Ligand SMILES: Cc1ncc(COP(=O)(O)O)c(C=O)c1O
């Protein structure tokens with residue numbers, strides 16, 4: 001008897017292409033090479049000390065049991081308070097769900113909304129997991145090509161043009177991965193309006209909230225109380241490995257979200273939740289703000305340096321920690337370029353093909369998740385590579 | 389415009405009925421009542437100190453970044469070694485996937501296997517999440533009524549009788565939740581044989597592995613190398629709130645499992661993984677063994693005490709930490725009985741209806757996840773309640 005066939009959904013779900021490159025980078029490192037990592041979507045800063053200490057205290061105090069499925073009440077309230085203090089938005093703690101990362105929040109949101117065949121409109125390029133979560137629950141991702149003209153973000157006109165009777169949700173990420181661009185508030189308002197009029201849910205991934213370098217940092221909740229917001233302690237609070245995120249969802253969805261959370265996850269990590277309480281303390285907020293400024297300096301340096309090397313940066317990155325560059329002056333095949341750059345000069349970057357969209361074949365994502373001196377060293381190596 | 393409708397799958401997925409009771413128990417406690425918790429599926433023992441200390445060291449060492457999607461190689465190897473040392477089975481570390489709890493493992497296994505309409509045969513009663521995970525991925529749970537005659541476990545004959553062209557997997561849990569029963573090795577062999585002949589996957593949930601009080605503790609892997617095994621650090625190692633489990637899967641499934649894991653979870657918790665390395669140290673193993681003996685003493689006490697109170701225990705519990713009792717001598721509606729018992733005497737137990745199966749309406753699950761003196765106190769209170 002042959003092995004039982006796997007699920008059909010696996011035909012649509014791709015592994016990240018960068019994984020092969022990452023494995024090769026690790027192998028080179030193991031062989032003693034000095035690899036500069038610009039492929040990784042996590043900050044090089046360690047978790048803020050106050051959070052680590054709160055985590056240690058939580059372990060010492062024995063906070064190692066299951067918690068309520070939507071998180072401990074204290075943390076749900078602290079997240080609600082954060083919206084009040086920083087964005088001037090009143091969110092009831094009952095509409096906050098604490099989740100295993102933004103990943104867990106995306107999963108709950110999409111499994112709560114999508115019946116097989118339901119459509120979700122999202123931008124192309126996009127963070128690849130978004131498309132895959134939709135397919136995991138038998139929904140259909142409607143990928144809308146976006147480019148520099150619209151800052152790599154959806155527009156209300158494009159959303160309207162792709163609307164169908166099966167449209168169930170529209171997904172926006174701002175700041176976005178891989179481009180670091182923001183959506184214009186009035187454009188987001190128009191998309192929210194459209195969703196409300198036609199009966200779909202506006203999902204906004206705000207996981208890079210706080211990591212904004214030009215203009216004010218906002219939440220869609222300040223203009224669209226009915227939006228479903230995805231967020232995380234991973235990026236702004238540098239807690240990737242702790243696996244903790246959250247969601248703010250419309251009230252009517254909460255019983256469904258809770259039911260799914262108790263079945264899918266039982267509970268988020270208990271020590272991580274107690275640790276995260278320290279994220280909102282003044283000392284931690286001061287520290288992450290100083291790190292944001294360091295990231296801005298890196299962005300400024302990297303943007304200029306890449307332009308000087310002949311890369312094109314069609315839409316200036318305003319947030320997150322990515323520069324999405326067009327490499328067509330140097331290659332017609334960015335994935336090969338990335339592999340060769342790693343092999344020859346030990347600099348790891350992510351090929352655009354992982355994110356899709358027009359020109360992905362010739363695009364590269366540079367993450368500035370390493371120190372300024374390392375970025376300078378990387379630029380030297382890339383220059384040598386290009387000139388050779 | 390009305391709110392957008394939720395996913396159809398929500399019609400099939402139920403919240404745990406015990407949650408309302410748990411909320412009421414917490415409210416009573418907040419009002420100063422002394423509630424005895426026998427409804428909770430987690431040991432009252434704290435996480436073993438060596439694991440907690442390893443967790444603290446991991447945080448101090450800055451192990452707070454994403455890890456590989458299938459877990460850190462050290463832990464995958466340690467789990468493989470555990471099978472070799474304790475069950476005499478050789479498992480390549482490459483076939484071990486570390487997951488966010490057994491919950492994460494169940495999700496990966498079922499999303500890797502099920503296309504819409506695919507069927508999974510499982511016992512009724514069962515751990516309710518199993519049925520719900522199947523429905524989450526648009527599969528069809530084929531619930532097979534089982535009772536005391538077959539020790540509340542599937543038999544090969546019953547599996548064969550429910551087989552169809554859409555059968556994709558058969559799920560067994562041993563020791564089982566809610567009954568604590570084991571499946572007979574030869575019966576499991578016959579089911580495994582059937583799966584192999586007809587091209588389906590045998591999934592065995594061994595999350596209560598190690599917590600066996602009569603007869604030897606085994607793994608299906610010692611007789612069926614092709615089985616997919618679900619396991620966890622939650623129960624035997626008392627790490628529920630850390631959210632860490634694992635899966636051993638057939639080699640051909642590993643690329644699919646990895647692809648799904650990187651998209652759904654990115655990685656399991658980093659500090660939890662480093663902490664779990666201490667689970668396999670001799671000191672920890674000695675401690676969990678002494679706790680197993682304490683659990684056995686509790687089981688012996690509780691079984692006899694419940695029988696003496698007129699409860700029927702149709703199949704003797706041999707593992708896990710549950711006694712599944714038939715309460716028909718005291719009530720025709722166990723959920724009401726449980727609610728009244730809590731209200732009047734502050735003892736919380738789980739109604740059978742959460743697990744389904746014949747006689748569920750008159751069944752109660754008593755978890756012996758509290759100390760012997762507390763169990764004795766609970767028995768006194770139940771006696772008073774019944775006699776009143
Ligand atoms: C846009 C976006 N959403 C969600 C996530 C998920 O992150 P996490 O699960 O760590 O919160 C990421 C991680 O890179 C991301 O870039």
Ligand SMILES: Cc1ncc(COP(=O)(O)O)c(C=O)c1O
Pocket residue numbers: 265266429488489490491492515561564565593595619620621622628631632633
């Ligand atoms: C039979 C069974 N499987 C799986 C689980 C999931 O546990 P976890 O996700 O904590 O490993 C449980 C928890 O109660 C269970 O009883």
